[in-house]
Amino acid sequence: MGQVREGARWGTWAVGGVIGLAVLYFIGVFAFGGAAWVTAPFRGAEEQRDNTVGSGEFRQTTYEEFFDLCAAVQNAEGTIKVLQQERKTASETRATQIDQSITALKATRIESVNTYNSKAAQEHRAPFRDKDLPNRLDPAAEHTTCTN
Incomplete structure (x- = not known):
């Protein structure tokens, strides 16, 4: 025991x-x-966010990017309108060229609208969109206004 x-x-x-x-x-x-x-992993994600979203360069670039995308949409719309006016008096050959250009510009416009809307929906970018810019652009609209 x-x-x-x-x-x-x-x-x-x-x-x-x-x-x-x-x-x-x-x-x-x-x-x-x-x-x-x-x-x-947690500290790395925080540092990454601080280096991008917290950086002045990111903020400024994002702010300008929204204006650039909205302006690209407006430029495509303006060019489409001018081409449509020209088409009324254009020869048959030129009318075919104009139709092709209009089709390409419509595709470019939709791409710019989709890019704008995608970036505007991103949580880390949305706060840097100017308050006068729209929250979303309408892909079906014939005229885009870049101020509210």
């Missing part, structure tokens, strides 16, 4: 020692860089 007690005592000390070493290991890991390793 004494040997069983002695064995149980040694077993308890052995288990306690293993647990103590594990606790010391985890304290050491976190104290000497383990926490940095564990939190690296």
Whole structure:
């Protein structure tokens, strides 16, 4: 019976020692860089956001990008209108060329509208759109206004 007690005592000390070493290991890991390793993905995402969204260059570029996209839509619309006017008096050959140009400009306009709307919907870009610009552009509209 004494040997069983002695064995149980040694077993308890052995288990306690293993647990103590594990606790010391985890304290050491976190104290000497383990926490940095564990939190690296979160800190990296935060740093990435700060470097882009928080940067003045990103803000300025995004602000100007909305104006540029809206202006591209308006430019395509204006060119389409001029070509439609010219088509009324154009020769048959020229009318064919004008029709092709109008088709291409309509595709370019829709692409610009979709890009504008896509960027306006992005959470990290939307705050940098000028308050006078529309929230969305209408792909079916014949005339786009770049101010509210």
